[in-house]
Amino acid sequence: MKFSHKAALLAAAAAASAAALAGCGTAKPAGSSDLIIIGANLEMTGSNASFGTSSLNGIHMAVEDANVAGGVLGKKIQVIGVDNRSEVAGAADALAKLAESGVAAIIGPDTSSNVIALASQAAADKIPIVSPSGTNPAITVDPATGQTREYLFRACFTDPYQGRVMADFATGRLNAKKAVVLVDNSSDYSKGLAEFFTKEFQEKGGSVPAQEAYMARDVDFKPILTKAAALHPDIIFVPGYYQEVGLILRQAREMGITVPILGGDGWDSDKLVEIAGTANLSNTYFCNHYSQEDDNPKLQDFIRRYEARYGAAPDSFAVTAYDAAGLVLEAIEAGRSDKPADVAKALTGIKGYDGISGKITIDSHHNTVSSGIIMSFANGRRTFIERIDPE
Amino acid sequence: MDSGLITQFIQQIINGVSLGSIYALIALGYTMVYGIMRLINFAHGDIYMLGAYVGFFVTTQLQLGFFPALICAMVAIGIAGVLIEKLVYKPLRASSKISILITAIGMSLFLEYTTMYFLTPQPRTFPPVLPNTIFHLGDVIISFQQLVILGSTVVLMLLLWYVVQYTKMGKAMRAVSYDTDAALLMGINVDHVISFTFALGSALAGAAGVLVGIYYNTIDPLMGIMPGLKAFIAAVLGGIGIIPGAMMGGIILGVVEALVSGFISSTFRDAAAFGILIVILLIKPTGLLGKNQTEKV
Secondary structure: OHHHHHHHHHHHHHHHHHHHHHHHHOOOOOOOOOEEEEEEEEOOOOOOHHHHHHHHHHHHHHHHHHHHOOOEOOEEEEEEEEEOOOOHHHHHHHHHHHHHOOOOEEEOOOOHHHHHOOHHHHHHHOOOEEEOOOOOHHHOEOOOOOOEOOOEEEOOOOHHHHHHHHHHHHHOOOOOOEEEEEEEOOOHHHHHHHHHHHHHHHHOOOEEEEEEEEOOOOOOOHHHHHHHHHOOOOEEEOOOOHHHHHHHHHHHHHOOOOOOEEEOHHHOOHHHHHHHOHHHHOOEEEEEOOOOOOOOHHHHHHHHHHHHHHOOOOOHHHHHHHHHHHHHHHHHHHHOOOOHHHHHHHHHOOOOEEEOOEEEEEOOOOOEEOOEEEEEEEOOEEEEEEEEOOO | OOHHHHHHHHHHHHHHHHHHHHHHHHHHHHHHHHHHHOOOOOOHHHHHHHHHHHHHHHHHOOOOOHHHHHHHHHHHHHHHHHHHHHHHHHHHOOOOHHHHHHHHHHHHHHHHHHHHHHHOOOOEEOOOOOOOOEEEEOOEEEEHHHHHHHHHHHHHHHHHHHHHHHOHHHHHHHHHHHOHHHHHHOOOOHHHHHHHHHHHHHHHHHHHHHHHHHHHOEEOOOOOHHHHHHHHHHHHHHOOOOHHHHHHHHHHHHHHHHHHHHHHOHHHHHHHHHHHHHHHHHHOOOOOOOOOOOOOO
16 A cells, blocks of 8 residues: 555656656747847856856846847847756756746856756757856767757856866976866866866876865865875866865965965855965966956956946856857847747857957857966955967 | 875874864764654754854854854754754654654755855855964874864863763753653653753754854855764764764764775765765664664563
8 A cells, every 4th residue: 555655656746747848848939029038047046156146147237238239139138047056956947947938048057067967958948058157068069979069058168278278387387297186076067177187287297196086065175185285296286166165275275285276267256265265375376267457348348337236346257147148149139030949050150259258259069269367366366367368 | 104104194083083073063962862852853964054153143243252152152052952842843752753854854954945045055254263373293283273173072072971970950861861751750851851952962063063164164054964964974883872972983984084085085085984874784783882772562
């Protein structure tokens, strides 16, 4: 009796989820109303909340700018933001919700794991997804088949590029021979970036005697830092997100590890400065999508307006999201249609779009080509060190 | 072993003991509540999180130092623990064990997401309330904060041991734990004893929350999940329901994690922790200090 009850429940649950999936498959036809809807599937709460919050601000500003300029195809644009809780399951829920709202395209998630998880559903729904800052190569190219994913795009550089930039910087400017890598084993982004950095660093004659792992939300890094310090590396590479990286930087400096610590764009948050503490940020470098010191007038205008409105300087997640929204609107304009499938086609052909982070071209693998900027910290403020342009 | 390896080994033991003493403080609350009510209070990790937030507000809003923060958090969280027991677990005391267990999981989620709703999911950083002096003993490094954590843990455990062994309430707690019905017949107010146990266990978790907040400098609404699980393993490892067992289990778990990270592979750290749970359950389900009990009929 007990068993059959359970079986009935299971069957009911299966039926319900099948119905829900069927619902997702048929997005409402867009294009008939006088409003274009852009979805935002972002990390507004959870451990990457600082990313999603900044990105949503950036999207709102991009859409308002477009509306002030008269909209696109004579229609006004509206943003629907859905929180994905910084979780893969949350990102899938948000996609299902947005698909039912008849969106022309979706911007976000920001983090690679959350975008990659949406690949098959986006293809089934035929809705283009543009990640502002998802850098893992598997977002746009399926690693199993080598095929470009038709509906997934990004508005920023990729991890192989970012890994190469940091390996160049480490071996060149810092003259490093030996690196220890600390990787967040719960993140596709971190694992990917660690792999590309290690490959490039070794090709340039460096050695990586150890790669140590941690998990998101860990707070105690002293065991792995003790082990890393015993190897006497020239640099430590930590391709993680700000919450854990902040703690790693603080604990490393407390333990007397003074070597340069390097990372990627996951460091770009004011929370990193707050968690690590200003004094512990000396001799740290990370790769970023933009610098406040870039004198591009469009960017400077954006920074000024953003600061006036949100009371803080924009981080790269606001900047890349502004450009991601700009790319979507450009694609709608270029394709003369706000049907999701048409937007996806038009996105593929964009060349030299004049974004605030620089000129953006989307290549045939849906990757964008843009510059990597190496930043450091001085008195808790991010400072520009070097700009590395793609060859 | 060359001297570098020995230094590393000692350093990892220090890392492990300071982490383990926090597991131990949380594990005490698990074990005490289990000893009295046979309830695994899965909301315990979140009670620890609340303690960290109380400490945070005392140090940032009221600008008070370490000891006031610790005391305020222990009092406030002790009261919160009693409220949770009175409002949530007491009405279910006659229900099956499984309904109380599921309620505890519900309570855990309730605390996590209510905190997230009201205080935002953004991590918060503690102000530096303790000097961060580093002591060098040869090549081994120990920080003042690590010493404070260890010291506070030892003092709190001694206090707890005194309360349980030498006070009237402690005697009543032991009696209820041994046989609730007989204790009731002897005129012990079981309701009071249970509330007192919750207050004590929660206060210790609150203290652990403040210590972690100060030591690691960052707190967030979901910070209780992993330490809660680890403390549960520590309690089971030492023998659930046995107070010295929880202390021992916590320290052992912390040291094992540090040594596995340092000398085998950091990838296996959590696998080792949960592996210990499985091995203990298979080989000695009553825990290291547990005695084999025959089911009373």
